[in-house]
Amino acid sequence: MSKRNRARRMSRQESAEASPGAIVAANDNRGAVHAFTFGDPEPVLSRATMLDMLECYHNQRWYEPPISLHGLARAFRASPHHSSAIILKRNMLAASLAPTQWLSRAAFKSMVQDYLVMGNAYAQEVRNRLGGLLRLDHALAKYTRRGVEPGRFWWVPGGGEAETEFTPRTVHQLQAPDVNQEIYGLPEYLSALQSALLNENATLFRRRYYENGSHAGYIMYATGEFADGDIDSMRDALKRSKGPGNFRNLFVHSPGGKEGGIKILPIAEVGAKDEFLGIKNTTRDDVLAAHRVPPQLLGIVPANAGGFGDVTKATDAFFELEIEPLQSVFLELNEALGVEAVRFRERVKAAA
Structure with missing residues (x-):
């Protein structure tokens, strides 16, 4: 191979000039097929993974949470299955509580x-x-911050209000363990949070799809013989069918036309319907898997004739695998307080 045709390494200036388009020719043969790669360079570490490398920073008084608590509060109602699974666990735990003189059910x-x-x-x-x-008393986790000094907590409401410190060693924290830090706990459903948000986005997109009244639902393909002015009349009728009161019926009469002269080619409805159902079902399964809640306990209608099985057995298994471990978390308060402030009733299995 001659030195003229030998490939050479690009300089930094040439790489910088080529990076915006990121277009690389696969060969130099004229008249042949050329293949190109295009798109912006993707970072190896995304912004989401960078959060795992950050610690809880502090301002000399309290630590900031590793994730936005305001965002978690907003995501609580993003998906019906997400919020319903949490409410189910909350109600079952509250129903199993035996209230004491120190802790009310509320x-x-x-x-x-x-x-x-x-x-x-x-x-x-x-x-x-x-x-x-x-x-x-209950202190809202959204506005409570753990102090830098052990045993101290701060009330940080935001919105211009002044933060205040709780009386030292009067606030007890219960936290779900995290693998990256030990200051704050993180909820267990974070792996399915994107699925819950995608479920919400699919629903909002579907609502806008029907509310805007001006989406391209089909292509009207006309190849027949029409009299003068018929095409203009059909065009005006289609324009009037858009907006409020759309989906009107349209009558077309072509005496000299042939079969198949007018065709309706849907370009969005069928594909969007299948994609919408697939997204809703897949994201629902992800959320239920993260919360480990049997679908029959959330009122989900089974798609098969066999159903989901006995609901009483599913309730017993769910209580043993999910509710009882959560009870043990709140029993830790008794060790910190020195009194039996949290007490649960013994449950009789529904299957029995």
Whole structure:
């Protein structure tokens, strides 16, 4: 091979000039097929994975959470299956509680919901004048921050309001463990959060699809013989069918036309319908797998004739595998307080 045809390495300037288009010719043969690669360079580490490398930074007073708690609160209602699974666990845990003089069912219910949504729950001690424990109040996890010094917590409401510090060693934190840091807990459903958001996006897109009234639903392909002015009349009728009151019927009469002279070619309806159902079903399965909730407990209609099986057996298995481990998390408060503030009733299996 001669030196003229030998490939050489591009300089930095040439690489910078070629990077915006990222177009690389596969060969130099004239008259032959050319293949190109195009698109912007993709980073090996995306922004999502970079979050795993960050620690909880602090401002000398409290630590900031590794993930936006405001975003988790908004995502709570993104998907009906996501919120319904959390509400089911919350209601079953609250129903199994035996209220004590220190913990009410309402406060416990709020703490459970914070733990399932945010991965953190906070119980604040309220003591009497003699220093004895009077009751446990619920502190919203969305606005509670863990202090830099052990045993100290801060109330950070945002919105221009001043932050305040809780009385030291009166707030107890329950957290779902995280593999990257030990300051804050993270919810277990994070792996399915994108599926829940995609489920919401599919529903919103479908609503806009029917509300805008001006989407291209089909192509009207006319090849027959028409009298003068017929094409203009059909064009005007199609224009009037758009917007409010669309999907009108259209009558076309062509005496000299042939069979197949007018064809309707759908370009969006069939494909969008199949894609919509596939997205909804797939994302639903992802969310249910992350929450480990049997579908019959959420009122999902089975697609097959056999159904999902006995609902009582599914309830017993779900209570044993999910609710009882969650009960053990809140029983940790008893060890921190020195009193039996959290107590659960013994459950009788539904199948029995």
